[in-house]
Amino acid sequence: MLALETLHGTRIVAAPEALDALDAATWSTSVTVLRFAPDDVFVLGAETISISGEYAIVEAESGFVGCWLTDEQLAHVAEHIDWPLPVERPVLVQGFVAGVPAKIWLTSSATGERSLLLCAAPYACELTERLA
Amino acid sequence: MSRIVVDGRTIPYESGDxxxxxxxxxxxxxxxxxxxxxxxxxPNCVCEVDGIAYxxxxxxxAKPGLVVRRHPEVGAPEIREPAQPNVARSPAAAHIExxxxxxxxxVIGAGESGRIAEAEAVAAGRAVTVLDSADGNEVVAIYGGPTVIVRRPDAMVHYNANEVVxxxxxxxxxxxxxxxxxxxxxxxxxxxxxxxxxVDLGVAVAVGTPPQTAPCMAVPGSLVRIVEADGKLSAVVVSHDGNETTTPCDTLIVGxxxxxxxxxxxxxxxHLPVRTVGQAAERFALPPCPTAGIVCPCSKIGVDDLDGVWDRGFRELELVKRASLTGTGTCQGSVCVPHLRAFIAERSGAIPEPFTARPATRQITLAEAAADVHTDVFRRSPLHDEHLALGAQLDRFGGWWRPWNYGDHVAEYWAVREAVSLGxxxxxxxxxxxxxxxxxLLERLYPTTVAxxxxxRSRYVLLLNERGHLIDDGMICRExxxxxxxxxTSGGAANAEMWVRDWIETWGLRVHVLDQTMSLAxxxxxxxxxxxxxxxxxxxDQPSFLHHVHATVAGVACHVMRLSxxxxxxxxxxxxxxxxxxxxxxxxxxxxDLGVKPHGLQALFGLRLEKGHVIVGMDSEMDSTPRRLNMDWAVKMDKPDFLGRSALARTADLPDERRLFGFTVEGAAPTEGSPIFSDGAIVGHVASSFTSPLLGHGIMLGWLKHTPWPEQVQIDGRTATVARPPFxxxxxxxxxx
Amino acid sequence: MNEFVETLLDLQWHEPKSTYDVVIIGGGGHGLATAYYLATRHGITNVAVVEANYIGSGNSGRNTTIIRANYGIPESVRFYQHSLDLYSTLEEETGCWIMHATKGLLWLAHTETAMRSERARCLLNTACGAETVMVDPQAAKAICPQLDLSGGGRYPVLGASHHVGAATARHDRVVWAYAQGAMRMGVHVLQNTQVTGLLRDGERVTGVQTANGNISAGVVLSAVGGNVTTIANHAELRLPVRTHPLQAFVTNGYAQSLGPIISDTELFCYVSQTARGQMLIGAEFDPQPSYSTQSSFNFLQSCTSKVTHLLPFLKNLRILRQWTGICDVSADFSPIIGHTGVDGLLITTGWGTWGFKAIPAGGSLMAELIATGKTPPLLEPFGLDRFASDQALADQGSTGTR
Structure with a gap:
């Protein structure tokens, strides 16, 4: 059974160009930048983030739960997805996993990174049950 | 030797049977x-196999132990209760892969034309999947995509393809x-x-094109009738050069x-990229018009039935089909369509096109269709387990599990009125x-002044659509x-987010949006x-009414909004x-020690009703204007524009009999939805009701839809009095x- | 001999004329019923019903054949109860076997919100003359023993409203019964005659253009389903109507087993067993507007999942056929019947997914309107002008549609 735990990070909604810069920046390996939308990013593992634009919304985010997956776990999760996963890595995919709105940060296991399955906290129980 | 069970008797079979x-x-x-x-x-070999009919x-x-039952000769097969019970999991039919x-x-079909199509595609460097019934692939249907749905003995397979042959x-x-x-x-x-x-065919006689390998005696001529003895055929009558000859046989082979x-x-x-090749695309000559016998074996429809409906004025292929039921059975017209077309061609003088084909060509059970379908997800609040621990009865509301009550909604009510309560x-x-x-943006979105x-500070606001009808309400807090x-509102949140984003884009405004509905408790x-x-x-430092502050409460960073x-x-x-x-x-x-209790929705609905606060979707209807809800105070028509303003301006002077009123009644509150009568006629209905513990009688919000609005009405056989909320x-x- | 083969009817076709008192566009239930009642009740027989395809080829031949009156607003309950009553005597009146069977309908509730709606429905129905009573889960189970009261462990049944008078009838046979009755009285039914435009004299509509020539008329009634906006466009009339596909499917025939009609307020699906033993299963219309009649596997998946949660005995039944109709849905989910504001053009539309059950009432009241020039009281609330005057008849929850 997958243990989905709260992901603590920073949610930023800002102009796409500002987030492009954030996305393109070199981060330490402990930082994960999840681009939910052109104007919406969720950054995990970064202490401080500077963002240009005075109207940017920057909020501490703890509304998502997630689980870093082994290759085996990822293969198991993939069995519950009825849409094709892209081959590109790393990439964020968003859609139904076992009928639950979820996201997966797909990385290349060749580089030793793990993929991250995440969903909004109110869905956590059902996602866990359905993937069991 | 392996055996199957047919109608309760075991029979042996051979490998490959x-x-x-x-x-x-x-x-x-x-x-x-x-x-x-x-x-x-x-449809002539259709049976019930392992509890699945047709x-x-x-x-x-054939597999060892397979249980086969013949359908009843007359009437429809019985329904067998499925072995797998419903279980509380999603997908429900997870046992089917x-x-x-x-x-x-x-490529559907591995015959000659299928193999050619496969070779062509391979030569063009394309990946090809060939599906043939001999390999256990029953093609159910081709849907948009194209998506080809296949039933296999071990699984359902959905192929998404670029092209289907x-x-x-x-x-x-x-x-x-x-x-x-x-x-x-x-x-x-x-x-x-x-x-x-x-398999021994016994004395076999062939009419028409004889088989390639099966030994038989070919009889020239056309089929006239088949003769019965002891419940099976005994001879075939053939017409040749005007002469009828009868040939005894055990088996009749027809080509x-x-x-x-x-x-x-x-x-x-x-418009789908679906190609038909080989014999499937060929236009074969129709058989001769049938003169007697069963045309549609699925529904046991004879030529005499076709004649009957034709003579009754059913003269279109579809009407003949619908009136006679020909082609509406298990084989979906595979047997009867050529004969039916030949019948209509002869009667009408024009060859009709075959009728539209619909899924499914090969049948699947409901469980097989539903196999990997998940139900809707029900959201749980971060406090879900707290509620359960406190004995809450949960109900689904607006897509969430929510506490309906914690066992005693009246006690919860009193905690709010007299002490303190958590919701x-x-x-x-x-x-x-x-x-x-x-x-x-907000000035255009809301009928209230925002600037x-x-x-x-914060303000209560209505959300109206372009028709001036209430779609949601809530607070706006300025940071x-x-x-x-x-x-x-909980139920309106998802639509509201789309609504706000849509208008930002439509109006081209520079506003960022972050939806924190599920991030914040x-x-x-x-x-x-x-x-x-x-x-x-x-x-x-507690905020006063309609103020909000950011503060730490019990060590947790909170945005504290003072409202009610x-x-x-x-x-x-x-x-x-x-x-x-x-x-x-x-x-x-x-x-x-203050007597704190949690309260559920049931208490909350009563508490707010005493205040006359409207719940969107419960008290308001699809077309409720602020005027109908007595909420004109929340609309500033002197603003230059906002969503719904022109509709409200246009309808302001129209007669409008619909209005939400408060009512009081002695004793317990009538059921929500009760019709409201005046002079024996229905003039409205109760939108929400509550027996107020504090007031000791029933209170209601309800609609009156006919003027003049009466001062007193009949509800639930009792006299109720129009009252002005709040109560x-x-x-x-x-x-x- | 199959007992369900049609053996009683006799359809008498006529050669078309170039002018009629009344031309009805659309040879479905509503068009033919209007013609039938014009002829039988009002002596108006110089009538043509113009059908683009064959009679009953539209939604009249594609629906799930449910007849009920358990609506949520008084105007609709009264209207549909009138229709239900007319249906119950239609066989006697026409001498046709429409396979009418009163079965009762259980509308299941799984949440407090739904229970509240169903309780309200029962009270209103009773007040308006439709028999609907609230039943608890055990009583629902007694009415339908196959029900899984746990809803597959997912949608537990808290209660249900039982609409006692709900019935089914075979859709095609209803169409034919009205067609035969009208044709016998001299009404002309012109099949394979597509209306391509409206004849105008100034603002007034004076007839129809068809692929087979013009037909002039004293009054034109549009009784089409699925393409009403196209007809309205010919009169520069804009209707608050959107057209959506509606899908359904049927299983093979099985021994009679399911007594009532089962319906659901949350899952929006419904099941009944036909006289031939088939399970006839449908759901709400597709969310996206479209004129397509292509069926989708998505629909089949979602609908089968829903109904098997409620009725697990359906799991092993095999699906015979799936099909799609297109429905004209009005802005308030109630029908639009009567004058259009364009002289000489009347309309009956907005029937969405609930047109079949309305055929007798819609036809008889429309005939009365045409014959007398006066809008019958039961129709008054359903006029097109209600949208401009903001007097909508919102009753989405009763339509089987979200």
Whole structure:
């Protein structure tokens, strides 16, 4: 059974160009930048983030739960997805996993990174049950 | 030797046998008669197999212990309760495997034309999947995509392809003549299959094109009738050069020509990349117009039935089909369509096109269709487990599990009115908006003035659509000049987010949106002792009514909004979802001696009704204007524009009999939805009702839709009096306290 | 001999004329019923019903054949109860076997919100003359023993409203019964005659243009389903109507087993068993507007999942056929019947997914309107002008549609 735990990070909604810069920046390996939308990013593992634009919304985010997956776990999760996963890595995919709105940060296991399955906290129980 | 069970008797089969072949090997007919094609086209081998009726046994491999029951000769098969019970999991039919395969080209049929299509695609460097019934692939249908749905013995397979080639070949024409439902008739291809399988055909006579390998005596001429003795055929009568000859036989083999097996092609939408090749695309000559016998073996429809409906004025192919039921059975017209077309061609003088094909060509059970379908997800608040621990009865509301009550909604009510109570309002919609155009946006979005809301203040707002009808309500809280927090109802939150984003894009405004509905939990601390409780957990500087502050409460960073829905002083604590249980427990613990209790929706609905607060979707209707809800005070028509303004301006002077009123009644409140009568006529209905513990009688919000609005009405056989809400604390002193 | 083969009717076709008192566009239930009642009740027989395809080829031949009156607003309950009453005597009146069977309908509730709606429905129905009573789960189970009261462990049944008078009838046979009755009285039914435009004399509509020539008329009634906006466009009339596909499917025939009609307020699906033993299963219309009649596997998946949660005995039944119709849905989910504001043009539309059950009432009241020039009281609330005057008849929850 997958243990989905709260992901603590920073949610930023800002102009796409500002987030492009954030996305393109070199981060330490402990930082994960999840681009939910052109104007919406969720950054995990970064202490401080500077963002240009005075109207940017920057909020501490703890509304998502997630689980870093082994290759085996990822293969198991993939069995519950009825849409094709892209081959590109790393990439964020968003859609139904076992009928639950979820996201997966797909990385290349060749580089030793793990993929991250995440969903909004109110869905956590059902996602866990359905993937069991 | 392996065995299957047929109608309670075990019969042996040989390796490679289909169920139908095993039954034939045992010297029996798999159904109750009718020509067998052994190719999946006809319904004459259909049986119940392992509890599933309407299974084509010629397409079903024999397996040890398979239980086969013949359908009743007359009437429909019984329904067998499924072995697998419903279990509380999603998907419900998880025991059936579903595979989804992305492929380039799907070729249906591995006959000659299928192999050519495959070779061509391979030569073009394309990935090809060939599906043939001989390999256990029953193609159910071609849907948009194109998506090809396949039933296999071990799984359902959904192929998403770029192109589909239908190479299903041709079906053999079935005989239509008197006696055509007898036992002992096979098509030429079926005869060859039986011969290859080593099934003894006995004395076999062939009419038409003889089989390729099965030994038989070919009789020239056309089929006239089939003669019965002892419940099976005994001879065949053939007409040749005007002479009828009768030939005794055990088996009649018919080679009467072909019809394209093109149901899948006719089913596919015209724009789909679906090609038909080989015999499936061929236009074969129709058989001669049938003169007697059964045309439609599925529904036992004879030529006399066709004549009957034709003579009654049903002169279109579809009308003949619908009036006679020909072609509406299990084989979906595979057997009867050529004969039906020949019938209509002769009667009308014009050859009709075959009727539209619909899914499914090969049948699947409901469980197989539903196999990997998940139900809707029900959301759980971060306080879900707290509620369960407190004995809450949960109900689904607006897509969330929410506490309906904690066992005693009246006790919860009194906790709010007299002490302090906690309500889980995590499900409220919450949007953060920021940008240079944010005031402009909100002024257009809401009928209220927004620009004059100072930072740190908040305002109750209605959300109207272009028709001026209420779609949601909530609070707007101003954080800074260019940043606001908006709240929406739990049920309306998802639509509201789309609504806001859509208008930002439509108007081209520079506003960022962050939806925090599921990121932030919220607890409403309400009651006369709410302030004291919050004092105890560290909220020293408490916001006054319609103010909001950011503060730490019990160690948790909160956005504290002072408002009131219950009628008492209320503080909504919005906070990070992961800290919610901690905050809830701290509040419950600190308030124990104050009499703190949680309250559920049932108490809340009553509390707010005493205040006359409207619940969107419960009291309001799809077309409720602010005027109808007596909420014109929340609309500033002197603003230059806002959504719904022009509709409200246009309808302002129209007569309008619909109005939401308050009512009181002696005794318990009537059921919500009760019709309201005046002078014996229905003049409206009760939208919501509550037996007020404090007032000791029933109170209601309800609609009157006919003028003149009466002062007194009849509800539930009792006299009720129109009253002006609020029913409790009309000056709102308690909320501000 | 199959007992369900049609053996009683006699359809008498006529050669078309170039002018009629009344031309009805659309040879479905509503068009033919209007013609039938014009002829039988009002002596108006110089009538043509113009059908683009064959009679009953549209939604009249594609629906799930449910007849009920358990609506949520008084105007609709009264209207549909009138229709239900007319249906119950239609066989006697026409001498046709429409396979009418009163079965009762259980509308299941799984949440407090739904229970509240169903309780309200029962009270209103009773007040308006439709028999609907609230039943608890055990009583629902007694009415339908196959029900899984746990809803597959997912949608537990808290209660249900039982609409006692709900019935089914075979859709085609209803169409034919009205067609035969009208044709016998001299009404002309012109099949394969597509209306391509409206004849105008100034603002007034004076007839129809068809692929087979013009037909002039004293009054034109549009009784089409699925393409009403196209007809309205010919009169520069904009209707508050959107057209959506509606899908359904049927299983093979099985021994009679399911007594009542089962319906659901949350899952929006419905099941009944036909006289031939088939399970006839449908759901709400597709969310996206479209004129397409292509069926989708998505629909089949979602609908089968829903109904098997409620009725697990359906799991092993095999699906015979799936099909799609297109429905004209009005802005308030109630029908639009009567004058259009364009002289000489009347309309009956907005029938969405609930047109079949309305055929007798819609036809008889429209005939009365045409014959007398006066809008019958039961029709008054359903006029097109209600949208401009903001007097909508919102009753989405009763339509089987979200």
């Amino acid at each position: 289909s169920v139908a072949m095993a039954v034939l090997r045992a010297g029996e007919h798999p159904h109750h008669g009718g020509a067998l094609c052994l190719a999946g086209d006809c 299974v084509r046994t010629c397409q079903t491999p 579903v595979r989804r395969i992305e492929t380039d080209v799907v 239908v190479a299903t070949g041709a079906a053999e024409i079935q005989p239509v003549c008197p006696g055509n439902t007898l036992i002992g008739i096979v098509t030429a291809r079926a005869a060859d299959q039986m011969h290859t399988a080593g 009467l020509g072909f019809a394209p097996r093109d149901v899948l092609s006719r089913m596919a939408a015209p 889980d309002v995590s499900t409220l919609g919450k949007l953060v908006l920021s940008g240079p155009d944010v005031v402009e 004059d809301i100072k930072p740190g 800074t000049d260019s940043k606001f927090v908006l709240t929406f 919220a607890i409403n601390v309400t009651g006369p002792l709410a302030g004291e409780l919050l004092q105890r957990v560290g909220l020293a 829905f219950t009628g008492e002083a209320s503080f909504e604590l919005h906070h990070p979802a992961d800290r919610s249980a901690e905050l809830w427990r701290a509040l419950m613990a600190s308030g124990r 409790y604390d009309p000056e709102g002193l308690r909320a501000r306290a």
